Amino acid sequence: MIAHQVEAIVLRTWPIHEADQIVSLFTRDYGKIKGVAKSAARSRRRFGGALEPMTHVRASYAEKPRQELVRLDSFDIVTSPLSQAVDYGRASALAFYAEVLEETLPDHDPQDAVFRLLVAVLAHTRIESIWMPITYFTIWTTRLMGWLPDLTACVHCGTPFAGSSAWYHQQNDGLFCQAHRPPGSSMLSVESQSLAHRILRSPVPVLAAEPWPRTRAADLRRFGMQALERHIDRRLKSATALHRLSQ
Numbered sequence: 423m424i425a426h427q428v429e430a431i432v433l434r435t436w437p438i439h440e441a442d443q444i445v446s447l448f449t450r451d452y453g454k455i456k457g458v459a460k461s462a463a464r465s466r467r468r469f470g471g472a473l474e475p476m477t478h479v480r481a482s483y484a485e486k487p488r489q490e491l492v493r494l495d496s497f498d499i500v501t502s503p504l505s506q507a508v509d510y511g512r513a514s515a516l517a518f519y520a521e522v523l524e525e526t527l528p529d530h531d532p533q534d535a536v537f538r539l540l541v542a543v544l545a546h547t548r549i550e551s552i553w554m555p556i557t558y559f560t561i562w563t564t565r566l567m568g569w570l571p572d573l574t575a576c577v578h579c580g581t582p583f584a585g586s587s588a589w590y591h592q593q594n595d596g597l598f599c600q601a602h603r604p605p606g607s608s609m610l611s612v613e614s615q616s617l618a619h620r621i622l623r624s625p626v627p628v629l630a631a632e633p634w635p636r637t638r639a640a641d642l643r644r645f646g647m648q649a650l651e652r653h654i655d656r657r658l659k660s661a662t663a664l665h666r667l668s669q
Contacts, residue, residue: 423484426492428452429500430481431540433520435459435473445473445494447481448523448540453531457483457492472497474504476516476544507549511667515552518660519543519559525654526567536566542626553643554626554634556664560646561621569653570646571596573618578602585612592648614642636668643668 433446433454443462448454462469472479478500485492503516519540527533539562543555564570575582577596588610589603590596597610617639621629647661 423486425482425484426452427480427482429537430479431537431544432473432475432477432479432497433524434475435462443473444491446524447494448527448537449481449532450534450537451532453533454523454527454529455483455492456490456529457494459494462494468496470497470499471502471504472499474502475520476503477501478541478544501544503544509549511552512547512549514660514663514667515547515556516544518556518658518664519547521658521660522559522563522650525656525658526563526650533566536563539563539566546626546630551630551634553636553638553668554630554632557617557634557639557643557646558621558626558629560643560650561618564646564649565622567650567653569595569649571649573597573615576602583612583615587611588615590645590648592652595649595652608641608644610641610645614639614645618642640668 428449428451430447430449433448436444438444441461443459444456445459446454446456459469459473462473479497480500481497482495483492484495523540527536539559543559547555561570571577576599578598579602581599583599587600588597589600589607590610591604591607594604598604598607644665647658651658651661
C-alpha cells in the first residue's frame, strides 16, 4: 500500500453501496485518478463538503499496485465552488470544466499545464462573469490537447486571413477562407480571431479586467467547443446548456 498526499480538484462523484462514493479526481502530480470514499455520505470529518465537483483539495489516499481504484482517506478544502454564490450560469460553467476534463484526460497522465489552467479559470468564474473564463478554458484546453488548428491561414489553400473573416465547420479541422468554406460553415469574426491570439499569450487576470457580455466571442467559444466535441466524438451536455445561455 502506497500513501499519497496531493493537490487535486474533484471532477465528479458516483454513489455506490449505502454511503460510499466513487470520486474522479484530477491530481496535479499523477493526473486523473478514481477512488472510493468509504462512508463519504456519513463522514463530515474526513470529507465534509469537499466532494462537490470543482472543489480544490489536498487529498490523502492510498493505492495498491495493479488496483484500478485507490482508497480515498480524507480531503482538506483549499477552495470550494460553494464559497461564492451559484446560479444556473455559474453551475453550467463549472459543469463544463468537469465534463471536458473527464472526457479528454487519460487516467494517470500528469497534466500540470491543464491543472494550472483550471485553477486560474476557477478563480475568475463568478456569477457576473462566466464568459471570459469559459472562452479562455475552451481555447487553451483545445491547444493543450493538440487540437487547435492554425488560426492564421486557410487549411485548404494556405491563404492568410490577414484581417478577413474565417470559417469553420463542425465536421472539419481547421479554418477556411470564404472561397473554400464547406457548406454549412459558420463564420469566425476578425475580432474573435484577434481575441484568440490574445488568449494564447495573456494570463487570465488581464482578460478578466475587460467587459465580457455574453455576446462577446460567442463564435470563438462555439468554434472551440465544436473542436473538443469532434475529437472526443460526442456532444458535451454542458456545452449545449452554455450555448442556450449565450443566445
